[in-house]
Amino acid sequence: MLENYIIAYENLPFKVSGFIMYDAVDDYYTIVLNRRLSFWSNKKTFEHEIGHIxxxxFFKIKNVEMLEMAMH
Ligand SMILES: [Zn+2]
Incomplete structure (x- = not known):
């Protein structure tokens, strides 16, 4: 069970579904979701990002943007 994360909602551009920030010092993830999108969109994004974790x-590719490009 993954416990070292927190969810944050931000007003992101519509084309950005969300992203993850990883704090290597504390081994802690911040999953940032888009407040402008629906609950179901965010649920899907959340599950997608949890899958990456x-x-x-994040131990294969450190840069989150590069990770997202590599995965999709
Ligand atoms: Zn992804």
Whole structure:
């Protein structure tokens, strides 16, 4: 069970569904979702980003933007 994360809602551009920030010092993730999008969109994004964390993708590629480009 993943416990070292927090969810934050921000007003992001519509084309950005969300992203993750990782604090390597504290081993802590901030999953940023888009307040402008629907609950269901954010739920989907959340599950997608959790998948990255559980896959250990952040230990393969450090840059989140690069990670997202590599995965999609
Ligand atoms: Zn992704």
């Amino acid at each position: 559980l896959n250990g993708d």
